[in-house]
Amino acid sequence: MNTLLLPGILVLYFLLLLAIAYFTSKNATSHSFFTGDKKSPWYLVAFGMIGTSLSGVTFVSVPGSVSMGAWHYYQLVLGFFAGYFVVAYVLLPLYYKYQLNSIYRYLELRLGLKAYIWGAAYFILSRTLGATVRLYLVINVLQLFVFKPLGLEFWQATLLIVLMILAYTLKGGVKTIVWTDTLQTFFMLLALVICIISLQDHLGLSWSTLWAELGTQNLTSIWSTDPNAGDFFLKDFLGGAFITIAMTGLDQEMMQKNISVKTLKDAQKNMVVFSFTLLLVNALFLLLGSVLVLFAQKNGLQIAPDDLFPHIVQNYLPFGVFIIFIIGLISALFPSVDGAITALTASFCIDIIGFERKGFDEVKRQKLKRWVHLSFAALFTILVFIFKAVDDKNIVNLIFLIAGYTYGPLLGLFSFGILTKLKVHTNSIPFIVLGAPILCYLLSQNAAIFGEKFQFGKEMLLINGALTFLLLVLSSFVFKSSTHETAPR
Numbered sequence: 001m002n003t004l005l006l007p008g009i010l011v012l013y014f015l016l017l018l019a020i021a022y023f024t025s026k027n028a029t030s031h032s033f034f035t036g037d038k039k040s041p042w043y044l045v046a047f048g049m050i051g052t053s054l055s056g057v058t059f060v061s062v063p064g065s066v067s068m069g070a071w072h073y074y075q076l077v078l079g080f081f082a083g084y085f086v087v088a089y090v091l092l093p094l095y096y097k098y099q100l101n102s103i104y105r106y107l108e109l110r111l112g113l114k115a116y117i118w119g120a121a122y123f124i125l126s127r128t129l130g131a132t133v134r135l136y137l138v139i140n141v142l143q144l145f146v147f148k149p150l151g152l153e154f155w156q157a158t159l160l161i162v163l164m165i166l167a168y169t170l171k172g173g174v175k176t177i178v179w180t181d182t183l184q185t186f187f188m189l190l191a192l193v194i195c196i197i198s199l200q201d202h203l204g205l206s207w208s209t210l211w212a213e214l215g216t217q218n219l220t221s222i223w224s225t226d227p228n229a230g231d232f233f234l235k236d237f238l239g240g241a242f243i244t245i246a247m248t249g250l251d252q253e254m255m256q257k258n259i260s261v262k263t264l265k266d267a268q269k270n271m272v273v274f275s276f277t278l279l280l281v282n283a284l285f286l287l288l289g290s291v292l293v294l295f296a297q298k299n300g301l302q303i304a305p306d307d308l309f310p311h312i313v314q315n316y317l318p319f320g321v322f323i324i325f326i327i328g329l330i331s332a333l334f335p336s337v338d339g340a341i342t343a344l345t346a347s348f349c350i351d352i353i354g355f356e357r358k359g360f361d362e363v364k365r366q367k368l369k370r371w372v373h374l375s376f377a378a379l380f381t382i383l384v385f386i387f388k389a390v391d392d393k394n395i396v397n398l399i400f401l402i403a404g405y406t407y408g409p410l411l412g413l414f415s416f417g418i419l420t421k422l423k424v425h426t427n428s429i430p431f432i433v434l435g436a437p438i439l440c441y442l443l444s445q446n447a448a449i450f451g452e453k454f455q456f457g458k459e460m461l462l463i464n465g466a467l468t469f470l471l472l473v474l475s476s477f478v479f480k481s482s483t484h485e486t487a488p489r
Helices: 005-024 029-038 042-069 072-096 105-112 115-149 154-169 174-203 208-216 233-249 252-258 264-298 306-315 320-351 360-388 395-406 408-419 426-445 460-478
Strands: none
Touching: 005 029, 005 042, 005 174, 005 320, 029 174, 042 072, 042 115, 042 174, 042 252, 042 264, 042 320, 072 233, 072 252, 072 264, 105 115, 105 154, 105 233, 105 408, 115 154, 115 174, 115 208, 115 252, 115 306, 115 360, 115 395, 115 426, 154 174, 154 360, 174 208, 174 264, 174 306, 174 320, 208 252, 208 264, 208 306, 233 252, 233 395, 233 408, 233 460, 252 264, 252 320, 264 306, 306 320, 320 360, 395 408, 395 460, 408 426, 426 460
């Protein structure tokens, strides 16, 4: 194999992204960077969000997860589906009502400045950790197939990828991201379908025979019925629903694309279409995983889950399919990071620095935005190096573990604001949003009190949010005064 072929494909791919960035960032201002001038077509947002939601983790780790739990991951997906409707018909109307550039501004309107700052801070923490885990996973694979043959070390590959992402996101912001994510989602899904077809052909089985054999090997089982198990279906469904509400509906990265759509009606159409599409796409990823496991069984392969897909594609399938896999992997990488770094820049500038509160002029906004963007890129790089040192193979579970502890306080704050008319003493908010995750951690370490074999699963996010909510309610009764009036509901 020509060692320059795969790097050449990466360069061409990058040049295509740069071209899109050039045309979409003309006359860009700090406002258009954050909002896309409210002109994003809803159908492009819906399609591009698929790539952002799935990312390189889904591309590699979800197929690999079949080797450990068949299609149990789909229990989560069904929960996701339910959660998207809550986002569409509860949260989006709220954001459009107050015409928010940052969704955490609602917390200030309802609960005061401290709730606003802490809510934004939790998002920044959550998204920074989640995005860098995803970035690490994909760079690890690209390092093996693309950069190592060129003699580049992991740290050099990481710097190169981060600089590429910076190059096309630094100026255009949301408007650029909407278009580049659409393109990249297309390539990722194309790679998915081609890989499934190629594997089926390599096995020499018809689709009906293949499906029957997968069933015989128990590789398509969805439901986990053991209440003590961490992946018990009710835990996964409820956890999935609240993961969606928190990680999509309360996440600036996901919502900045939705609120860049001109009208609420179009934003809701985007969310509904996206939710149905995601059911199908995740089923295809799990089908891919089932076929990969069957292939490994027939060939006597013993491979770690996250390495299963790359290993089989590289060593057993035609070279053309391997090229398509790499393109799909690259396409999975960029949407999971470019949107994150843009959203983090927006949130830090608007929520933490306070562009709007402090009335900065456009020149100062552009200068600060640029430095914040570069700083997050540097932070991403450092964290990728740390994840490399830790080298945790179970990336999917790691992401959801992080989400459970960091998105829980956001879920509790927003729920309290939306579902009650109560006031809360603002000085208690830092103690509440820090205390709830600590209580959850202590609870998880003592799961045995609920039964010797009991394990907490994805429902930890819901428990964290509920604890935050209850502590806020308690605070509202203990402290009768509040330093902030509530916004109109």
